[in-house]
Amino acid sequence: MLRRSLLRLPPLPSNARAKFCTSSTKFANRAIVYTETGNPATVLTALTYPSLPPPPPNSLNIRIRLAPINPADINVIEGVYPAKPALTGSLSPGQELTKPVYVGGNEALAEILQVGSGVEGLKKGDWVIMAKQQAGTWSSARTVDASDVIKLPADTLSEVNAATITVNPPTAYNMLRDFVELGEGDWVLQNGANSAVGQAVIQIAASRGLKTINFVRNRPDIDALKKQLSDLGATHVLTYDDLSDKALSRTVKQWTEDRPIRLMLNCVGGKPTAQMTRFLGTDAHLVSYGAMSKQPLALPTSAFIFKNLVAHGFWQSRWYDTHSRAEREALMHALAALKLKEPEHEIVTVLGWMSDVEAKEKNQKTRDSA
Amino acid sequence: MLRRSLLRLPPLPSNARAKFCTSSTKFANRAIVYTETGNPATVLTALTYPSLPPPPPNSLNIRIRLAPINPADINVIEGVYPAKPALTGSLSPGQELTKPVYVGGNEALAEILQVGSGVEGLKKGDWVIMAKQQAGTWSSARTVDASDVIKLPADTLSEVNAATITVNPPTAYNMLRDFVELGEGDWVLQNGANSAVGQAVIQIAASRGLKTINFVRNRPDIDALKKQLSDLGATHVLTYDDLSDKALSRTVKQWTEDRPIRLMLNCVGGKPTAQMTRFLGTDAHLVSYGAMSKQPLALPTSAFIFKNLVAHGFWQSRWYDTHSRAEREALMHALAALKLKEPEHEIVTVLGWMSDVEAKEKNQKTRDSA
Numbered sequence: 001m002l003r004r005s006l007l008r009l010p011p012l013p014s015n016a017r018a019k020f021c022t023s024s025t026k027f028a029n030r031a032i033v034y035t036e037t038g039n040p041a042t043v044l045t046a047l048t049y050p051s052l053p054p055p056p057p058n059s060l061n062i063r064i065r066l067a068p069i070n071p072a073d074i075n076v077i078e079g080v081y082p083a084k085p086a087l088t089g090s091l092s093p094g095q096e097l098t099k100p101v102y103v104g105g106n107e108a109l110a111e112i113l114q115v116g117s118g119v120e121g122l123k124k125g126d127w128v129i130m131a132k133q134q135a136g137t138w139s140s141a142r143t144v145d146a147s148d149v150i151k152l153p154a155d156t157l158s159e160v161n162a163a164t165i166t167v168n169p170p171t172a173y174n175m176l177r178d179f180v181e182l183g184e185g186d187w188v189l190q191n192g193a194n195s196a197v198g199q200a201v202i203q204i205a206a207s208r209g210l211k212t213i214n215f216v217r218n219r220p221d222i223d224a225l226k227k228q229l230s231d232l233g234a235t236h237v238l239t240y241d242d243l244s245d246k247a248l249s250r251t252v253k254q255w256t257e258d259r260p261i262r263l264m265l266n267c268v269g270g271k272p273t274a275q276m277t278r279f280l281g282t283d284a285h286l287v288s289y290g291a292m293s294k295q296p297l298a299l300p301t302s303a304f305i306f307k308n309l310v311a312h313g314f315w316q317s318r319w320y321d322t323h324s325r326a327e328r329e330a331l332m333h334a335l336a337a338l339k340l341k342e343p344e345h346e347i348v349t350v351l352g353w354m355s356d357v358e359a360k361e362k363n364q365k366t367r368d369s370a
Numbered sequence: 371m372l373r374r375s376l377l378r379l380p381p382l383p384s385n386a387r388a389k390f391c392t393s394s395t396k397f398a399n400r401a402i403v404y405t406e407t408g409n410p411a412t413v414l415t416a417l418t419y420p421s422l423p424p425p426p427p428n429s430l431n432i433r434i435r436l437a438p439i440n441p442a443d444i445n446v447i448e449g450v451y452p453a454k455p456a457l458t459g460s461l462s463p464g465q466e467l468t469k470p471v472y473v474g475g476n477e478a479l480a481e482i483l484q485v486g487s488g489v490e491g492l493k494k495g496d497w498v499i500m501a502k503q504q505a506g507t508w509s510s511a512r513t514v515d516a517s518d519v520i521k522l523p524a525d526t527l528s529e530v531n532a533a534t535i536t537v538n539p540p541t542a543y544n545m546l547r548d549f550v551e552l553g554e555g556d557w558v559l560q561n562g563a564n565s566a567v568g569q570a571v572i573q574i575a576a577s578r579g580l581k582t583i584n585f586v587r588n589r590p591d592i593d594a595l596k597k598q599l600s601d602l603g604a605t606h607v608l609t610y611d612d613l614s615d616k617a618l619s620r621t622v623k624q625w626t627e628d629r630p631i632r633l634m635l636n637c638v639g640g641k642p643t644a645q646m647t648r649f650l651g652t653d654a655h656l657v658s659y660g661a662m663s664k665q666p667l668a669l670p671t672s673a674f675i676f677k678n679l680v681a682h683g684f685w686q687s688r689w690y691d692t693h694s695r696a697e698r699e700a701l702m703h704a705l706a707a708l709k710l711k712e713p714e715h716e717i718v719t720v721l722g723w724m725s726d727v728e729a730k731e732k733n734q735k736t737r738d739s740a
Binding site: 266269274288289290296297298301302304306308309310312313314315318 | 452636639644658659660661666667668669670671672673674675676677678679680681682683684685688
């Protein structure tokens with residue numbers, strides 16, 4: 001199973017003040033930043049910045065409790081991801097940096113520390129996640145627009161579930177909802193089934209009474225993985241090696257007999273993905289949210305013309321950009337109610353007493369194991 | 371330009387009666403038939419059958435005036451096309467064949483000879499086309515259900531335009547209408563632009579004030595082809611060779627500047643098609659209706675995820691299956707009003723005095739030049 005790394009960057013304790021801060025600051029914060037894209041091992045550095053003044057109108061001060069280190073975050077730093085962060089000239093309002101920086105991190109669980117005037121529906125202590133992409137979550141505390149956060153339902157999520165709820169669970173949830181109307185007993189086909197999204201797909205599908213056929217790579221401990229996914233609710237788990245078995249089409253047909261498969265979720269691409277489309281019925285939708293094989297999606301044109309296949313992509317970032325605050329909060333309520341299993345994870349705490357160089361090294365080590 | 375072949379199978383003249391027919395028949399008809407799929411040169415044969423008795427209730431007797439020989443018709447005979455004709459045990463009600471046959475041909479202009487009781491909205495002399503796929507149009511006359519024909523508007527179409535209106539023009543019309551809402555000045559990108567559908571796309575797009583970027587294969591007389599397509603209304607005509615020119619993206623961007631391309635029509639597949647998708651804006655739809663290259667449609671997954679590309683197929687047969695009689699007739703009225711240019715064609719008349727063997731050879735020759 002993929003193990004998630006979560007970063008904790010608590011504010012520096014008061015005895016560190018003298019070392020890092022001007023006398024006017026009460027606490028000091030940390031951020032993992034870079035000034036130009038490139039190899040994260042080279043470009044990332046840790047930066048100390050003063051505590052935040054009270055937030056301006058319609059803004060919030062938030063403390064970031066836990067921030068995942070996602071593969072896409074690394075791609076952003078490398079400069080190869082379509083979403084780009086903005087350069088920021090100040091990490092604490094009123095305190096200009098000598099040189100603008102990018103702050104790493106997209107996803108996080110944050111807690112509201114202080115609410116500016118004019119903010120409605122949010123209060124101190126509320127848990128929130130970022131509605132704005134590339135918000136720079138690898139930091140201790142930030143001042144943000146009230147419209148850039150989504151409030152989480154109170155007391156329903158663990159800290160780890162809350163910190164990892166922004167990207168993967170909603171990707172799974174929306175892909176299962178937005179493309180094909182599925183009812184109890186209908187089937188969903190997916191690859192990369194042990195990815196974070198894939199595991200969420202299995203759980204959400206099972207909660208709706210949908211059946212899943214899940215493909216994963218073969219591996220020495222395949223039976224353990226199959227059991228883990230079955231425990232999450234997977235109906236069948238197969239490996240890409242099974243695709244060379246000609247009898248598999250017949251088997252799948254027997255399973256799905258009176259309900260041809262109309263939804264396939266893909267994060268792999270390349271040949272195995274094309275082979276999987278032969279299990280689809282007419283009028284099916286193939287939704288891609290990743291390309292782990294780095295191969296293009298090569299499909300027979302006849303599948304589009306004669307089987308009426310439709311191929312889409314899904315990007316949760318676009319979903320946030322095109323949906324209202326109310327829709328976002330409704331989505332979070334729906335996800336919280338599902339009580340998804342916490343992803344396998346480790347929490348890496350960058351402590352206040354570490355020097356910037358030590359913090360950088362710890363962050364580096366974490367990314368290597370991610 | 372592709373030249374269409376159209377088959378004319380007039381009824382046999384009365385002096386042929388004695389040779390082919392029982393004494394009770396007044397005229398005799400011809401059909402191009404086969405009993406098993408395979409190489410058309412081997413499996414096709416011509417068959418003579420008696421004239422039709424009056425049609426039963428809710429049926430029509432029709433005379434087939436002109437029937438195209440389409441590439442898909444050949445694929446049907448070869449057994450490699452998804453739509454299969456039904457075996458028929460009788461070409462004239464009440465007269466059983468010794469062995470059931472498939473009758474070739476899908477598309478035709480027919481004229482109503484006689485109307486059975488209970489048929490409404492159709493009368494002797496009306497021009498009709500086939501609403502049912504694989505109706506066996508390579509024949510002189512047939513008895514059909516009234517619901518299996520679509521009435522054409524009177525006096526608006528030439529015989530050739532009417533005979534070729536069932537498949538290609540509606541494919542073009544519907545692809546331009548059903549996937550993206552396009553307004554005057556919007557752009558459409560297509561390949562195979564000198565195909566029958568491609569030429570219809572150019573004309574229909576021009577009639578709606580849409581601009582087209584059209585790709586064709588390079589050839590010695592490319593300037594003549596470019597002029598022909600421009601005369602039909604093409605905005606720009608390029609060859610697949612032009613795709614290797616890196617500056618082309620910039621050129622296309624200049625052309626389409628404030629209106630990124632949101633619709634691409636594809637009948638080719640393979641690498642040039644994938645290269646063309648780089649000209650598309652976000653939220654574009656790629657609609658495939660053919661695969662002349664016989665290569666799969668291989669697209670970068672990132673185009674689906676980050677540009678929100680959606681890939682569909684279009685098959686006019688499915689459209690007919692899923693639309694009402696009123697919708698079909700409205701489509702024909704819309705197409706007739708467009709006054710599309712007659713496709714380049716030759717009419718092959720299989721005369722009554724030809725023997726079955728001669729008729730078969732003539733049909734063979736025609737297909738070779740199609």
